[in-house]
Amino acid sequence: MSTESPLIIALDYPSLDAALCMADQLDPRHCRVKVGKELFTRSGPSVIEALHGRGFEVFLDLKFHDIPNTVASAVQAAAEQGVWMVNLHAGGGRRMMEAARERLAQHDLHTHLIAVTVLTSLHAEDLREVGVTASPADHVERLALLAQQSGMQGVVCSAQEAGRLKKICGEDFLKVTPGIRPSFSAADDQQRIMMPKQAMAAGSTHLVIGRPVTQAKDPIAALAAIQTELSVSS
Numbered sequence: 001m002s003t004e005s006p007l008i009i010a011l012d013y014p015s016l017d018a019a020l021c022m023a024d025q026l027d028p029r030h031c032r033v034k035v036g037k038e039l040f041t042r043s044g045p046s047v048i049e050a051l052h053g054r055g056f057e058v059f060l061d062l063k064f065h066d067i068p069n070t071v072a073s074a075v076q077a078a079a080e081q082g083v084w085m086v087n088l089h090a091g092g093g094r095r096m097m098e099a100a101r102e103r104l105a106q107h108d109l110h111t112h113l114i115a116v117t118v119l120t121s122l123h124a125e126d127l128r129e130v131g132v133t134a135s136p137a138d139h140v141e142r143l144a145l146l147a148q149q150s151g152m153q154g155v156v157c158s159a160q161e162a163g164r165l166k167k168i169c170g171e172d173f174l175k176v177t178p179g180i181r182p183s184f185s186a187a188d189d190q191q192r193i194m195m196p197k198q199a200m201a202a203g204s205t206h207l208v209i210g211r212p213v214t215q216a217k218d219p220i221a222a223l224a225a226i227q228t229e230l231s232v233s234s
């Protein structure tokens with residue numbers, strides 16, 4: 001089932017049962033879901049099958065980063081499971097991204113392929129420690145341009161960079177933004193954050209939201225509050 005909603009709920013749970021318990025409270029007409037490293041490592045492809053069976057479009061977030069052939073094969077494996085979106089790290093470089101893109105084309109697979117730029121948990125000092133002297137915004141811009149030239153359909157970035165990327169990469173280039181924090185939630189381990197409505201106004205095309213919903217006392221009330229905030233015009 002396809003949806004117009006920009007919301008992607010991160011099912012960061014330690015078991016298939018816990019993830020499906022949450023999914024069963026969600027409506028695939030109103031959001032997509034994301035399966036990440038913990039859940040996939042524990043449950044394997046069966047979680048994807050179960051979510052597809054419930055009508056959800058799935059973003060498989062395994063952030064591949066390896067030599068070109070290995071990443072291309074992993075992306076193919078993900079796409080063959082019918083996921084809506086899969087990601088890799090732009091830091092893996094042009095040849096890695098091109099190999100993944102070409103592999104999908106060779107097999108006529110239409111999964112959205114996007115590249116992670118600078119993780120939303122990082123700030124300038126973290127980048128300096130790994131030898132990157134550029135600001136997070138400049139490094140995101142550099143990686144996003146490289147991702148676009150390498151045939152990616154978009155990037156994962158923070159909403160703080162979405163406006164700049166809209167100008168330089170265009171509106172159609174996807175800006176999938178985690179680090180979304182409604183007024184009622186804590187930042188947790190995220191550094192470059194923004195509120196949902198502001199993120200959409202800045203140019204995000206999709207909002208990834210995990211703990212503000214999944215760890216809320218009443219997850220469905222939290223999600224409803226976010227949806228209301230998004231639909232109220234300013």
Ligand SMILES: O=C(O)c1cc(=O)[nH]c(=O)n1[C@@H]1O[C@H](COP(=O)(O)O)[C@@H](O)[C@H]1O
Nearest residue numbers: 010036061118119120156178208209210211
């Ligand atoms: O690729 C991602 O989804 C991702 C990239 C990034 O830079 N930052 C980031 O938080 N994520 C993921 O987005 C989700 C954010 O979850 P919350 O911080 O709980 O809302 C987690 O599943 C992260 O793994």
